[in-house]
Amino acid sequence: MVFYSTIKPMLTKKSKIYIAGHTGLVGSAIVRKLKKDGYTNILLKTHKELDLLSSERVKRFFAKEKPDYVIIAAARVGGIKANMTYPADFLYENLQIQNNILWSSLRNNAKKVIFLGSSCAYPRDSNQPMKEEYLLVGKPEPTNEGYAIAKISGVKLCEKIYEQYGKIFISCMPTNIYGPGDTNDPLKSHVIPALVGRMHQAKINNNKEVIVWGSGKIKREFLYVDDLADAIVWMLKKYDKKEFLNIGTGVDVTIRELALLIQKVIGFRGQIVFDTSKLDGMPRKLLDVSKINSLGWKAKTDLEDGLKSFYNWFLENLK
Ligand SMILES: NC(=O)c1ccc[n+]([C@@H]2O[C@H](COP(=O)([O-])OP(=O)(O)OC[C@H]3O[C@@H](n4cnc5c(N)ncnc54)[C@H](OP(=O)(O)O)[C@@H]3O)[C@@H](O)[C@H]2O)c1
Numbered sequence: 001m002v003f004y005s006t007i008k009p010m011l012t013k014k015s016k017i018y019i020a021g022h023t024g025l026v027g028s029a030i031v032r033k034l035k036k037d038g039y040t041n042i043l044l045k046t047h048k049e050l051d052l053l054s055s056e057r058v059k060r061f062f063a064k065e066k067p068d069y070v071i072i073a074a075a076r077v078g079g080i081k082a083n084m085t086y087p088a089d090f091l092y093e094n095l096q097i098q099n100n101i102l103w104s105s106l107r108n109n110a111k112k113v114i115f116l117g118s119s120c121a122y123p124r125d126s127n128q129p130m131k132e133e134y135l136l137v138g139k140p141e142p143t144n145e146g147y148a149i150a151k152i153s154g155v156k157l158c159e160k161i162y163e164q165y166g167k168i169f170i171s172c173m174p175t176n177i178y179g180p181g182d183t184n185d186p187l188k189s190h191v192i193p194a195l196v197g198r199m200h201q202a203k204i205n206n207n208k209e210v211i212v213w214g215s216g217k218i219k220r221e222f223l224y225v226d227d228l229a230d231a232i233v234w235m236l237k238k239y240d241k242k243e244f245l246n247i248g249t250g251v252d253v254t255i256r257e258l259a260l261l262i263q264k265v266i267g268f269r270g271q272i273v274f275d276t277s278k279l280d281g282m283p284r285k286l287l288d289v290s291k292i293n294s295l296g297w298k299a300k301t302d303l304e305d306g307l308k309s310f311y312n313w314f315l316e317n318l319k
Helices: 025-036 055-066 080-085 087-107 142-167 191-204 225-236 255-265 288-294 302-319
Strands: 018-019 069-070 114-115 167-172 176-178 209-213 222-224 243-245 271-275
Touching: 018 025, 018 288, 018 302, 025 069, 025 114, 025 225, 055 142, 069 087, 069 225, 080 114, 080 142, 087 142, 114 142, 142 167, 167 225, 176 191, 176 225, 191 209, 191 302, 209 255, 222 225, 222 302, 225 243, 225 271, 243 288, 255 271
Parallel strands: 018 069, 069 114, 114 167, 167 243, 176 222, 209 271
Antiparallel strands: none
């Protein structure tokens, strides 16, 4: 028989904290932040050491390690092309990874679990900016339906565990993330590393122009990855409610504004040309972050400063 403790958790610098997916963009920033803040008992396993798709291996790992706190930043993540090519894999793998970790965390009496959802889980035709209560009022974007359904299931499983077992299993919905560790992998189609890579190359080659797909008019929100890590550690310490929280800046920019900022940061002197023959995505995708702001957390890094840090990291990693 399992005893489910409902005592309010007491996070200390020695608490055992497992970060699933610590080699990824977000997971690595969470580890940096925890180490910076003096947490000393951080539990990490690479994909090779622990395949989170295997229920048996995850069960054995949790039974042995019994982490007090768990942050789920492991997932199969990708851009539109990858999502459209492998929709079954995106649905199956994400359900499997999160179900394995959530259920083993419950069975082994983890004190608190934070699951990372994604703003992609919101309905395609959602009102903007997107408030937490807009989740499930409409259908997700069809091109990433599998991923979105998995994320919604993860958020809902946390809520149901909270209701049924009284355990602090909670979720957040981050917006688009960028920063050190972000890759130019075409399968992930992250706009910032893609534009930085191309504009940097154009500067080195003395090219006269860089082409950006689409009209440049659609608007997107971008959060610096260290700010997301800060928000997650803030949730670990301060937030115990069942309701999930949006995490973003609450501010969006057009792709044209973003491209001009990147041009300034890199010092590219050529022209930016928008290829309007390429399709634009949703005109706007912005999170309403008034809830987390009112609870005391706000993003700190302004977009230009974040782009400068990312570009420095990019140059370091070219060497
Ligand atoms: N990036 C964004 O813009 C963004 C926005 C909103 C929400 N999020 C959410 O944040 C979380 C992290 O995203 P990310 O951008 O950091 O993704 P990422 O860079 O692709 O990292 C994913 C991590 O999960 C690990 N992983 C994947 N499958 C695994 C498996 N079967 N077993 C063990 N480990 C596995 C990866 O290890 P390997 O690389 O070794 O496979 C990697 O460490 C995801 O839940 C994502 O939905 C991200």
